[in-house]
Amino acid sequence: MNQMRPETLAVEDTAPPRLGEIGLANFAPYLMNRIMGRYNEDLREELASMGLTIPKMRSLAVLSVIDGLLIRDLSVYAVVEQSTLSRALDQLLADGLIRKAPDAEDSRATRVFITDAGRGSFERLWPSMAGNYAKMFQDIPDVERAQFVATLQKMLGNVRRHNI
Amino acid sequence: MNQMRPETLAVEDTAPPRLGEIGLANFAPYLMNRIMGRYNEDLREELASMGLTIPKMRSLAVLSVIDGLLIRDLSVYAVVEQSTLSRALDQLLADGLIRKAPDAEDSRATRVFITDAGRGSFERLWPSMAGNYAKMFQDIPDVERAQFVATLQKMLGNVRRHNI
DNA sequence: CAAAGATAATTGCAAATGCATATTATATTG
DNA sequence: CAATATAATATGCATTTGCAATTATCTTTG
Numbered sequence: 278m279n280q281m282r283p284e285t286l287a288v289e290d291t292a293p294p295r296l297g298e299i300g301l302a303n304f305a306p307y308l309m310n311r312i313m314g315r316y317n318e319d320l321r322e323e324l325a326s327m328g329l330t331i332p333k334m335r336s337l338a339v340l341s342v343i344d345g346l347l348i349r350d351l352s353v354y355a356v357v358e359q360s361t362l363s364r365a366l367d368q369l370l371a372d373g374l375i376r377k378a379p380d381a382e383d384s385r386a387t388r389v390f391i392t393d394a395g396r397g398s399f400e401r402l403w404p405s406m407a408g409n410y411a412k413m414f415q416d417i418p419d420v421e422r423a424q425f426v427a428t429l430q431k432m433l434g435n436v437r438r439h440n441i
Numbered sequence: 442m443n444q445m446r447p448e449t450l451a452v453e454d455t456a457p458p459r460l461g462e463i464g465l466a467n468f469a470p471y472l473m474n475r476i477m478g479r480y481n482e483d484l485r486e487e488l489a490s491m492g493l494t495i496p497k498m499r500s501l502a503v504l505s506v507i508d509g510l511l512i513r514d515l516s517v518y519a520v521v522e523q524s525t526l527s528r529a530l531d532q533l534l535a536d537g538l539i540r541k542a543p544d545a546e547d548s549r550a551t552r553v554f555i556t557d558a559g560r561g562s563f564e565r566l567w568p569s570m571a572g573n574y575a576k577m578f579q580d581i582p583d584v585e586r587a588q589f590v591a592t593l594q595k596m597l598g599n600v601r602r603h604n605i
Numbered sequence: 606c607a608a609a610g611a612t613a614a615t616t617g618c619a620a621a622t623g624c625a626t627a628t629t630a631t632a633t634t635g
Numbered sequence: 636c637a638a639t640a641t642a643a644t645a646t647g648c649a650t651t652t653g654c655a656a657t658t659a660t661c662t663t664t665g
Contacts, residue, residue, distance in 0.1 A: 293571035296563075297506045300516070305586075306480055306574060307502075308593040313473050314520035315600045321653095330621080342461045346540075349643060354465070355476035361622055363645055385630045385643045399460075407457035410470060415599045417592060422469075425592045428585055429472040435579045436479045485623095494651080513613060522653060527615055549660045550612040 316409055323405045327398060328372070332357040332365040337374060337399040338406075339392035347386050353439045374398055447511075464541060480573055487569045491562060492536070496521040496529040501563040504555035511550050517603045538562055 303309050317331060324334055335355040340346065346354065349421040352362045366389060374395035382387035391399075414422055467472050484561060488498055499519040505511065510518065516526045530553060533539040538559035544550035556565075576584055 293568060293575070295500060296567065296570075301503065301506050302594065303590055304574075305590055305593060306477070306577070307554050307571075308590065308597055309473050310481075310499075310520050312593065312596050312600055313470070313477055315602070316470055317474075319600075332621090335474075338460060339465065342465050346600050347643080347657090358623060360645075362622080364621080367645095380538065380643095383631070383643080387644070404457060406460075406470075409600075410468075411457070413596050413600055415471070417595055417599075421588075421592055424585075425589060426467055426469055426472065428581060428589045429469060429476065430466065432455055432476050433472055433482050435581075436476055436483075436573075436577055438479070444608095496651095509612080523613090523654060524654080528651085544613095547613080547661070549658095551614070571612075 284299065284400065309433060312413070316413065319409050320406065327402060329398070329402070332361055333369055333374075334399075334402065336362065336365055336389075337391060337395055337402075340389060341396060341399045345388050345390050347380060347388055349386070350441060351389055352420065353441055369395065471514055480577065483573050484570065487566065491566060492565070493562070494529065497533055498563075500526065500529055500533060500553075500568065501555060501559055501566075504539065504553060505560060505563045509552050509554050511544060511552055513550070514603075514605055515553055517605055533559065555577075566597070 294303060314330055320334070321331070324330060329337075332355065335357060336351060339351060339354045343354070348362065348366065349359070351357075352359050355362065365379070367376060370377060372394075373402065376390050376392055378388050378390065380388050417425075460468060475520075484498070485495070487596065488494060496519065499521060500515060503515060503518045507518065512526065512530065513523070515521075516523050517580050519526065523530065530541070531540060534541060536558075537556055540554050540556055544552050581589075
């Protein structure tokens with residue numbers, strides 16, 4: 278890594294190593310996409326059987342922890358594009374899993390609340406999510422998990438645009 | 442954590458902690474979805490300007506490292522559903538970024554090869570991807586990155602179905 | 606070794622997605 | 636304080652997605 282001759286160091290140290298040099302198996306975004314792709318796919322069948330989709334499930338998951346969010350904030354937390362979320366919420370509302378209320382201070386904005394039925398749905402789903410989560414970290418010691426999560430938190434801080 | 446009375450311990454230790462107890466900010470799949478959602482979104486604009494989509498980009502990325510894959514294997518590596526990949530490859534083929542050849546041993550199967558034009562496209566894209574990658578790991582020391590990737594590799598081993 | 610079952614890839618089709626824009630409300634400014 | 640810019644959400648519309656069915660080929664087994 279520090280084997281470059283000094284005169285070349287300053288000239289072109291901006292060129293990043295190629296993907297082939299890093300290797301797919303060492304490229305964190307690749308591994309993360311693979312792992313999350315599988316995680317989400319494993320969930321999809323269970324979701325479908327409950328009439329849910331990924332955006333609907335994520336909305337319920339977030340609201341089960343932080344209730345009464347503004348739609349725009351829910352969109353960030355749930356990682357769902359605004360117009361997609363708008364339609365997912367329509368469906369959750371029609372199914373009685375959430376309710377909406379106009380924000381007291383800004384009449385453009387809407388707050389979303391999870392209903393008891395919504396909590397029930399998420400609670401029925403949770404064992405399956407927790408199972409996938411456990412499987413993902415199988416045989417990975419607690420300290421290693423904790424360090425992994427700590428790194429993820431730093432990474433989120435690095436990439437996020439909104440400060441939520 | 443070890444505060445449960447002994448008589449309750451054996452009875453219901455199968456119930457996973459709730460998401461609200463873990464906390465969104467400590468739930469690895471949530472953090473990973475947030476981070477990858479941002480990473481992929483940051484890429485989308487750049488991709489669109491080059492006439493690419495996420496499935497097309499992932500195909501080129503994988504083929505730039507491992508050329509001549511069978512479509513079914515590319516589907517696993519690129520984390521793209523089969524039918525979606527089939528159509529993405531149609532477009533890459535029409536644009537001259539890949540070529541297809543029937544497999545020598547199995548005439549049902551097709552191998553996919555990246556063309557020079559395809560490599561060129563990916564090379565033009567790579568600096569932007571590398572930039573996002575660098576930003577993601579900003580201020581995270583090398584040892585920590587390496588440990589993070591090592592954990593990801595274990596996790597992929599835990600969740601993957603195909604042994605590729 | 607023929608019949609049945611599995612596998613590779615494509616395609617029809619309904620549903621989901623996301624961009625651009627509309628609608629309504631709030632903030633800012635000359 | 637009217638005029639203009641910005642913000643929150645919803646919606647029109649074209650594209651994309653993914654399940655299921657299809658076609659063609661291999662593999663297995665009675």
